[in-house]
Amino acid sequence: MKKRIKVTFLGTAGGRVVTFRLIRRSGGFLIDFGSALFHVDPGPGAFVYLKEKGISYTSIDLIVLSHIHLDHSADLNTLIEACTDGGKRKGLGLVAPESALKGEDRVLLPYLIKRLSFVETLKEGKEISFKGIPVKAVMRHTHHGVETYGLSFAKDAIVYLTCARYERKMLEAYPKNPNLLIINTTFYRKRSHIDHLSVEEVKELIAHCRPNLTVLTHFSMEMLQEGPEKIARDLGRELSLEVVSAHDGMELEVPS
Ligand SMILES: [Zn+2]
Ligand SMILES: [Zn+2]
Numbered sequence: 324m325k326k327r328i329k330v331t332f333l334g335t336a337g338g339r340v341v342t343f344r345l346i347r348r349s350g351g352f353l354i355d356f357g358s359a360l361f362h363v364d365p366g367p368g369a370f371v372y373l374k375e376k377g378i379s380y381t382s383i384d385l386i387v388l389s390h391i392h393l394d395h396s397a398d399l400n401t402l403i404e405a406c407t408d409g410g411k412r413k414g415l416g417l418v419a420p421e422s423a424l425k426g427e428d429r430v431l432l433p434y435l436i437k438r439l440s441f442v443e444t445l446k447e448g449k450e451i452s453f454k455g456i457p458v459k460a461v462m463r464h465t466h467h468g469v470e471t472y473g474l475s476f477a478k479d480a481i482v483y484l485t486c487a488r489y490e491r492k493m494l495e496a497y498p499k500n501p502n503l504l505i506i507n508t509t510f511y512r513k514r515s516h517i518d519h520l521s522v523e524e525v526k527e528l529i530a531h532c533r534p535n536l537t538v539l540t541h542f543s544m545e546m547l548q549e550g551p552e553k554i555a556r557d558l559g560r561e562l563s564l565e566v567v568s569a570h571d572g573m574e575l576e577v578p579s
Pocket of ligand 2: 337338486
């Protein structure tokens with residue numbers, strides 16, 4: 324039987340209003356490869372939502388940050404304490420942009436570095452292997468001047484197109500036919516002064532990459548008003564692709 328990868332969305336909020344008025348939850352998502360559990364972008368509340376879901380902190384092997392913005396990183400330090408059981412459990416890894424670890428905007432508390440057994444920084448095109456699972460920084464995004472990377476896990480089994488300004492080079496940089504594409508679809512209409520994707524741009528990207536399954540997430544207030552379920556359904560119908568919108572707590576499985 325072919326192995327399955329399980330993905331759990333702790334939160335699906337995007338933008339300041341939905342995240343920080345707690346209209347939807349934040350907290351990122353988990354990827355369970357069976358042999359290792361990754362937590363990607365543990366935003367505010369991740370610590371609580373994991374407990375609520377009955378996911379043991381000490382089952383998490385790797386924390387991955389796409390960028391330092393608070394909606395992606397707020398619970399990083401709390402989780403390092405929780406996942407290492409206050410430093411007693413060895414083996415936790417962190418993969419993040421260098422700006423998360425060094426410099427005045429760093430989000431990792433320096434005294435917690437010693438809790439980590441594995442630390443790697445992301446760079447455009449760089450591939451890291453953790454417990455035999457490849458993690459690749461597909462490309463560096465333009466995103467409000469912050470070092471931000473789109474990510475590919477397990478050789479494009481799962482691709483995460485995080486917050487970004489749309490750029491044509493994405494069409495070439497992102498792999499074709501990933502099993503699952505998670506794409507931060509923050510706006511319905513394009514806002515030229517904000518570095519986030521709109522539905523029209525997401526449509527262009529998925530029409531080009533043709534993932535086996537696309538999950539829209541990271542919704543602004545505008546997206547919630549327009550209805551993410553309907554948007555996903557319409558995109559799927561127009562492009563003859565499977566497209567769904569994420570909701571808080573959603574779980575799904577994809578082939579490895
Ligand atoms: Zn951001
Ligand atoms: Zn964001």
